Amino acid sequence: MLDMVLGLPEQMAEAAARSRGVKLGRPVKRGPVMVAGMGGSAIGADLARGLFWDEVPVSITTLRDYRAPAALDRSGLFVAVSYSGNTEETVTAFRDAVRARSRVVCITSGGTLAAQAARHGIPVVPVPGGLPPRAAVGHLFVSLLVTLERLGFCRSYDRDLAEAVGLAAERRAAWHRRAARLAGRLLDRLPLVYSTSRLLDPVADRWRCQLNENAKVMCHTSYLPEHNHNEIVGMGAPGLLAERSVVVGLLDRDTNPRTALRWRHLLAVTRGGYRQALALESEGRFRLARLVSLLMLGDLVSCELARLRGVDPLPVNRIDELKRRMARSRRQA
Ligand code: F6R
Numbered sequence: 001m002l003d004m005v006l007g008l009p010e011q012m013a014e015a016a017a018r019s020r021g022v023k024l025g026r027p028v029k030r031g032p033v034m035v036a037g038m039g040g041s042a043i044g045a046d047l048a049r050g051l052f053w054d055e056v057p058v059s060i061t062t063l064r065d066y067r068a069p070a071a072l073d074r075s076g077l078f079v080a081v082s083y084s085g086n087t088e089e090t091v092t093a094f095r096d097a098v099r100a101r102s103r104v105v106c107i108t109s110g111g112t113l114a115a116q117a118a119r120h121g122i123p124v125v126p127v128p129g130g131l132p133p134r135a136a137v138g139h140l141f142v143s144l145l146v147t148l149e150r151l152g153f154c155r156s157y158d159r160d161l162a163e164a165v166g167l168a169a170e171r172r173a174a175w176h177r178r179a180a181r182l183a184g185r186l187l188d189r190l191p192l193v194y195s196t197s198r199l200l201d202p203v204a205d206r207w208r209c210q211l212n213e214n215a216k217v218m219c220h221t222s223y224l225p226e227h228n229h230n231e232i233v234g235m236g237a238p239g240l241l242a243e244r245s246v247v248v249g250l251l252d253r254d255t256n257p258r259t260a261l262r263w264r265h266l267l268a269v270t271r272g273g274y275r276q277a278l279a280l281e282s283e284g285r286f287r288l289a290r291l292v293s294l295l296m297l298g299d300l301v302s303c304e305l306a307r308l309r310g311v312d313p314l315p316v317n318r319i320d321e322l323k324r325r326m327a328r329s330r331r332q333a
Helices: 002-006 008-020 043-052 088-099 111-120 133-150 158-186 201-213 240-244 257-269 287-309 317-332
Strands: 033-036 060-063 077-082 103-108 124-126 190-195 220-223 245-251 276-281
Touching: 002 008, 002 287, 008 133, 008 158, 008 287, 033 043, 033 088, 043 060, 043 077, 043 133, 043 201, 043 287, 077 088, 077 111, 077 133, 088 103, 088 111, 088 317, 103 111, 103 133, 111 124, 124 133, 133 201, 158 245, 158 276, 158 287, 190 201, 201 220, 201 245, 201 287, 240 245, 245 257
Parallel strands: 033 060, 033 077, 077 103, 103 124, 190 220, 190 245, 245 276
Antiparallel strands: none
16 A cells, blocks of 8 residues: 555546546536546545635535435536446445436546446546555545546646655655654544645545545545634534544635634644644645645555554555445345
8 A cells, every 4th residue: 555655646647647548528618517426436536626716616526325406407527436337326326416417527446337338329538447545545536636627627637747746755754754654643643634725625635535445544634714603612522532632724825814723723722632733744746746645645544654653555455344334235126
């Protein structure tokens, strides 16, 4: 897992080149984008929404369920993302979108989704198989980004990608050392990962998912400034949490200065409600590199925390067991 995480820059560069070769058909008139996916396959859509937040006027909804909502808008684009191609929620939502005659694109390494897309003549952006889905984040996210560009939803992110890839390759060894130190702070603690801008919301969520799946621990996420209007009151209770929780603040140079001030006041106002607070600043010039810098750091922390806990980051036995049980009950139905 650590090797896969460290290989993120190469993965992103490869994904950018590969997804350009796919025939997608005519550009789409700019409407809303709905992306169906679960877990490691859904996060790419959240990352795109964060990236676009204050620069691309496209609304991206992530659908993490079986059925498309009533708001499914056929004037836009529906993207079904499933790394394995066999995630039942995503395949069911894909069928809904096809039935509704939406413009659909799939991003997958194969499975039922690829087979059904072929049957309906729907374009598939292929991603290479053989990885745990969460370790394919570079493939899945960049494939989506390039697809959105090629269908006319956003400008080219080539320049930004080049910076992100270069920065991650140059800084990964230092980020890895830092991650090992951070993991030491999080051992036997409950991480409370707080984002301070809409660019970093999906990064906080990625930290949670990676700490869950790689390090096999619980993690809580929250988002400023909203946090300051509710969660701030509950911090530190029940009492055993005060001793056990470590606040990890994700900060970016474009964090609204008022929100940055809130972050500092929040730590003072809730003192005693957490054990320790760590502030992590994104690195890089463009938004994409800044997002990638904190994402990769979080992925590395999850691997290092797994090491400290003596657990193998790769297997996700409970997810597999639940999928098996669900598949069995489908066959019986
Ligand atoms: C496993 C992982 C999971 C999967 C999810 C959906 O590494 O991250 O969250 O991504 O169970 O499966 P796929 O991605 O195959 O649609």
